[in-house]
Amino acid sequence: MRKLSPLVLAMLVLGFAFLYLPILAMIVYSFNASRLVTVWDAANSPTLKWYGELFANDQILEAARLSFEIAALTATGAVVLGTLAAFALVRYGAFGGRALFTGLTTAPMVLPEVITGLSLLLLFVALESMIGWPAGRGQLTTTIAHVTFTAAYVVVVVQSRLATMDRSLEEAAMDLGARPWKVFFVVTLPIIAPAIASGWLLAFILSWDDVVIASFVSGPGSTTLPMLIFSKVRLGVSPDINALATILVLIVSTVVVGLGLLLYRRERQRQREVRAAVAADSR
Amino acid sequence: MSATARGPRAAAPGAPLRGALATGARLGLARRLVIGLPYFWLLLFFLVPFLIVLKISLSTTALRLPPYEPLVTWAADGVMQVKLHWSNFGFVLGDELYRTALLNSIEIAGVSTLICLLIGYPMAYGIARAPSAWRNVLFLLVALPFFTSFLLRVYAWIGLLGRNGPVNDLLLALGLVDQPLQLLQTDFAVYVGMVYSYLPFMVLPLYAAIEKLDLTLLEAAADLGARPVKTFFTVTLPLTKEGIFAGCLLVFIPAVGEFVIPALLGGPDTLMIGRVVWDEFFSNRDWPIASAIAILMLVLLLGFVVLLQRLQSREGRA
Amino acid sequence: MTTDSGAASRDSRPASTEAGRDTYVRIDRVTKKFGAFTAVRQVSLDIRRGEIFCLLGGSGCGKTTLLRMLAGFEQPTEGRLYIDGVDVTDVPPYERPVNMMFQSYALFPHMSVFENVAFGLKQDRVPKAEIRDRVAEMLALVQLQDYGARKPHQLSGGQRQRVALARALAKRPKLLLLDEPLGALDKKLRERTQFELVGIQEKLGVTFVIVTHDQEEAMVLGTRIGVMHAGEILQVGTPTDIYEYPTSRYVADFIGSVNLYEGRIVEDEPDHVRIEVPDMATTVYVDHGIAAPPTAEVAVAIRPEKIHITPYKPLEAENVVRGTIQEIAYLGDNSRYVVRLDTGKVVRVTRPNVYRHDERLAWDDSVWMHWHPSSIVVVTR
Ligand SMILES: Nc1ncnc2c1ncn2[C@@H]1O[C@H](COP(=O)(O)OP(=O)(O)OP(=O)(O)O)[C@@H](O)[C@H]1O
Ligand SMILES: [Mg+2]
Numbered sequence: 003m004r005k006l007s008p009l010v011l012a013m014l015v016l017g018f019a020f021l022y023l024p025i026l027a028m029i030v031y032s033f034n035a036s037r038l039v040t041v042w043d044a045a046n047s048p049t050l051k052w053y054g055e056l057f058a059n060d061q062i063l064e065a066a067r068l069s070f071e072i073a074a075l076t077a078t079g080a081v082v083l084g085t086l087a088a089f090a091l092v093r094y095g096a097f098g099g100r101a102l103f104t105g106l107t108t109a110p111m112v113l114p115e116v117i118t119g120l121s122l123l124l125l126f127v128a129l130e131s132m133i134g135w136p137a138g139r140g141q142l143t144t145t146i147a148h149v150t151f152t153a154a155y156v157v158v159v160v161q162s163r164l165a166t167m168d169r170s171l172e173e174a175a176m177d178l179g180a181r182p183w184k185v186f187f188v189v190t191l192p193i194i195a196p197a198i199a200s201g202w203l204l205a206f207i208l209s210w211d212d213v214v215i216a217s218f219v220s221g222p223g224s225t226t227l228p229m230l231i232f233s234k235v236r237l238g239v240s241p242d243i244n245a246l247a248t249i250l251v252l253i254v255s256t257v258v259v260g261l262g263l264l265l266y267r268r269e270r271q272r273q274r275e276v277r278a279a280v281a282a283d284s285r
Numbered sequence: 286m287s288a289t290a291r292g293p294r295a296a297a298p299g300a301p302l303r304g305a306l307a308t309g310a311r312l313g314l315a316r317r318l319v320i321g322l323p324y325f326w327l328l329l330f331f332l333v334p335f336l337i338v339l340k341i342s343l344s345t346t347a348l349r350l351p352p353y354e355p356l357v358t359w360a361a362d363g364v365m366q367v368k369l370h371w372s373n374f375g376f377v378l379g380d381e382l383y384r385t386a387l388l389n390s391i392e393i394a395g396v397s398t399l400i401c402l403l404i405g406y407p408m409a410y411g412i413a414r415a416p417s418a419w420r421n422v423l424f425l426l427v428a429l430p431f432f433t434s435f436l437l438r439v440y441a442w443i444g445l446l447g448r449n450g451p452v453n454d455l456l457l458a459l460g461l462v463d464q465p466l467q468l469l470q471t472d473f474a475v476y477v478g479m480v481y482s483y484l485p486f487m488v489l490p491l492y493a494a495i496e497k498l499d500l501t502l503l504e505a506a507a508d509l510g511a512r513p514v515k516t517f518f519t520v521t522l523p524l525t526k527e528g529i530f531a532g533c534l535l536v537f538i539p540a541v542g543e544f545v546i547p548a549l550l551g552g553p554d555t556l557m558i559g560r561v562v563w564d565e566f567f568s569n570r571d572w573p574i575a576s577a578i579a580i581l582m583l584v585l586l587l588g589f590v591v592l593l594q595r596l597q598s599r600e601g602r603a
Numbered sequence: 604m605t606t607d608s609g610a611a612s613r614d615s616r617p618a619s620t621e622a623g624r625d626t627y628v629r630i631d632r633v634t635k636k637f638g639a640f641t642a643v644r645q646v647s648l649d650i651r652r653g654e655i656f657c658l659l660g661g662s663g664c665g666k667t668t669l670l671r672m673l674a675g676f677e678q679p680t681e682g683r684l685y686i687d688g689v690d691v692t693d694v695p696p697y698e699r700p701v702n703m704m705f706q707s708y709a710l711f712p713h714m715s716v717f718e719n720v721a722f723g724l725k726q727d728r729v730p731k732a733e734i735r736d737r738v739a740e741m742l743a744l745v746q747l748q749d750y751g752a753r754k755p756h757q758l759s760g761g762q763r764q765r766v767a768l769a770r771a772l773a774k775r776p777k778l779l780l781l782d783e784p785l786g787a788l789d790k791k792l793r794e795r796t797q798f799e800l801v802g803i804q805e806k807l808g809v810t811f812v813i814v815t816h817d818q819e820e821a822m823v824l825g826t827r828i829g830v831m832h833a834g835e836i837l838q839v840g841t842p843t844d845i846y847e848y849p850t851s852r853y854v855a856d857f858i859g860s861v862n863l864y865e866g867r868i869v870e871d872e873p874d875h876v877r878i879e880v881p882d883m884a885t886t887v888y889v890d891h892g893i894a895a896p897p898t899a900e901v902a903v904a905i906r907p908e909k910i911h912i913t914p915y916k917p918l919e920a921e922n923v924v925r926g927t928i929q930e931i932a933y934l935g936d937n938s939r940y941v942v943r944l945d946t947g948k949v950v951r952v953t954r955p956n957v958y959r960h961d962e963r964l965a966w967d968d969s970v971w972m973h974w975h976p977s978s979i980v981v982v983t984r
Contacts, residue, residue, distance in 0.1 A: 024445055238443065247437040280759055
């Protein structure tokens with residue numbers, strides 16, 4: 003086994019400490035009884051009182067519900083749009099306006115959120131004054147904006163999977179009598195499903211997390227959770243936000259780590275089976 | 286040759302290659318739908334908005350178009366009305382405040398990128414060279430923060446850097462300072478937030494590049510008598526350039542336009558261009574100026590990307 | 604253009620006697636262009652019902668492209684395709700009575716072996732019970748009865764190959780296309796599978812079109828072989844035809860090993876010709892007529908195993924040349940010699956090692972070579 007040099011090892015430890023200590027601190031402080039967050043109230047801590055307060059706060063719960071709804075809708079829309087775009091890019095070779103299309107699918111990723119938000123708001127305003135739709139801004143406009151910028155990520159994920167997929171699988175299905183639409187749903191879709199699922203998750207998280215674009219395009223009645231957190235946080239630390247952060251971090255890490263573990267196990271299992279099959283052949 | 290003139294499916298010379306799936310005329314519709322739907326969406330919600338931003342930033346024609354409510358508001362501003370056309374750009378470029386903001390953004394983003402690289406490279410190197418059982422775990426640990434809320438991770442630093450936060454406690458305990466430092470609302474806090482938030486974006490592409498590196502090359506270099514440090518600078522570093530380019534791109538670009546970090550951690554004099562756009566738009570309600578700044582920012586970033594790509598392709602050829 | 608039909612009366616070469624009968628697939632002047640590049644050029648070909656037809660040719664010569672046009676994945680730029688008399692040029696792949704076995708096998712990774720084999724039947728809405736029976740029958744045919752529940756990644760290379768075959772045969776196609784079906788197998792498994800493949804074909808009576816770049820495989824499998832080069836079919840014939848009576852320099856050279864020399868006809872009779880071959884500094888005598896104008900540039904080809912090599916002068920007067928041994932390779936069952944002629948050209952000779960103590964030939968030995976007048980092949984293209 004190669005040894006890591008002490009210097010590299012030290013950087014690794016420090017780097018991870020840098021990445022995780024703040025999150026850890028946030029979690030610890032969420033159990034602190036003191037309103038002054040970072041001043042530990044040893045007498046009354048740990049306590050769950052901020053969690054109680056959090057769940058009694060209708061404003062936060064409502065914002066969370068709205069954010070969840072927008073994120074789920076966004077992810078679904080982005081997956082449909084992104085998969086179609088990836089398909090067009092990988093499968094349809096040269097078509098009119100392909101260069102522009104390629105640019106349009108990647109640009110939203112590198113664009114600063116302020117610009118995306120600003121430009122979409124101006125569009126919605128212009129559209130409303132011209133054709134009366136969308137009437138006012140809120141959940142719908144936020145969802146549209148989120149779909150637009152998250153679809154780009156879905157394209158990247160699905161595109162790379164499609165590009166490496168063996169084309170002859172689809173041809174084989176067609177050769178055996180399946181019509182193109184059937185081929186897509188019975189062969190292509192199941193094979194790229196993991197990529198689509200990752201794309202969905204990615205889009206969900208990006209939407210769930212967005213504060214800048216939402217601030218531009220959502221209306222007064224529809225404050226998303228990040229917008230709410232942002233406005234609270236601007237005034238300084240507040241203990242119930244620590245509690246909220248703890249919950250969110252725990253949920254997300256459980257899901258991500260759980261999925262990672264599941265995929266890792268499946269891959270290991272698969273490799274074992276492949277080895278067994280090859281060994282059986284050489285007997 | 287009657288065969289060449291047979292129906293629309295017989296390929297005309299120079300016609301685009303048809304994919305194998307595109308058999309039968311029915312597929313024409315599917316194809317049009319698959320391309321058309323996302324195309325239409327992106328044109329409407331991505332390209333058109335830009336044209337509107339551009340139009341508003343130029344504004345003369347917009348002046349004569351009453352439907353734009355905000356333009357009307359803007360038109361009511363007498364001073365502005367005199368300076369038409371490119372005046373917004375001239376104004377932005379000429380004004381001390383905007384210029385400072387722009388340069389500041391580039392500086393903060395650039396320095397943050399460099400710090401990310403300095404911290405990220407050894408980390409990525411360590412992960413790529415770690416025992417294989419550990420590698421996946423470490424990789425996941427780097428990627429995990431990406432999935433947890435960006436906003437909340439920035440928020441975490443407000444507590445840490447506060448007057449009575451743990452960082453000041455530590456400094457006091459170590460006797461390095463006599464009284465708590467003002468850490469929040471300084472450029473320092475912005476740098477911390479930037480590096481903290483964007484470090485994973487640097488580590489991941491670097492890791493991919495280093496992991497790909499053929500170890501026998503290093504062995505060959507050692508075999509030929511190069512010391513480890515020399516091997517690193519003559520073999521490892523040049524061969525992972527692609528990862529370095531990608532990492533820098535991924536950090537620098539969003540960092541330039543960053544809004545949340547300067548807004549939460551920066552002080553009133555931490556001017557960054559993303560924040561200026563926000564303030565012009567929401568506080569001053571000056572849409573044309575905000576639009577003009579947005580356009581300038583876009584041009585700047587585009588220039589940067591092109592420059593980096595040129596650099597990279599030149600490296601590739603060399 | 605696969606046969607020289609004109610001036611046939613003068614040609615007493617013992618060429619293929621088979622006439623076109625019971626054509627199942629007709630490829631009619633098919634051309635396929637990719638942009639400016641022509642992958643298949645004016646190919647016309649008749650494939651008979653129930654035969655194993657091998658498409659043989661070097662890499663990139665257009666074999667796969669031709670096969671994919673038959674399957675319907677590529678559209679010919681020019682020409683027509685007929686299967687059983689029906690024009691299928693514009694029929695999409697899912698409606699053709701043809702199945703294909705892919706080089707990569709293309710087994711659906713998310714389906715079990717059973718589901719893979721059943722896939723085609725499901726598309727035809729065959730009743731469930733019948734599907735079960737048919738799949739069982741197919742798996743028995745390829746000796747994988749107990750593997751129905753496995754996923755493709757749980758199979759070895761040879762087993763995957765057999766699942767792919769079973770899947771392609773499940774719909775009982777009249778025509779099966781196989782693109783390098785044994786390409787991914789190692790040599791031993793490959794030889795075993797070749798015979799299995801022929802056995803299955805004979806049992807089912809399906810017409811096979813097999814693409815391969817391995818001439819030995821083509822000889823073992825094919826009832827007829829079509830040799831392709833640069834998008835064109837150069838010659839079609841039985842393995843014997845192709846080996847013993849190549850009609851072009853390319854085919855003579857591509858199949859097996861051959862000594863090929865340029866020459867000029869100096870005596871042209873219906874029952875024999877003499878050809879002056881400067882490279883051998885002799886005039887070779889051929890005991891059959893040639894359908895070529897007397898002044899034509901021709902080439903003579905002779906297989907290494909048809910040349911006798913002796914340390915002493917043979918009794919024959921014609922078709923005898925002399926040289927010096929330059930290289931010897933002892934291969935166990937036979938030995939190969941490279942003999943240098945006085946002209947500087949070399950002749951390759953193969954001699955079976957019939958006796959343990961053959962008279963030994965050594966490097967730099969002076970030797971004589973001779974061959975029967977019927978052993979020479981004269982090619983005009
Ligand atoms: N879709 C395509 N677009 C452009 N050129 C192609 C395409 N498919 C094949 N070709 C070209 O056509 C020629 C013939 O290809 P083909 O696959 O038929 O060769 P092959 O005889 O099967 O070779 P191999 O033995 O290597 O498989 C090649 O030069 C190839 O590059
Ligand atoms: Mg091929």
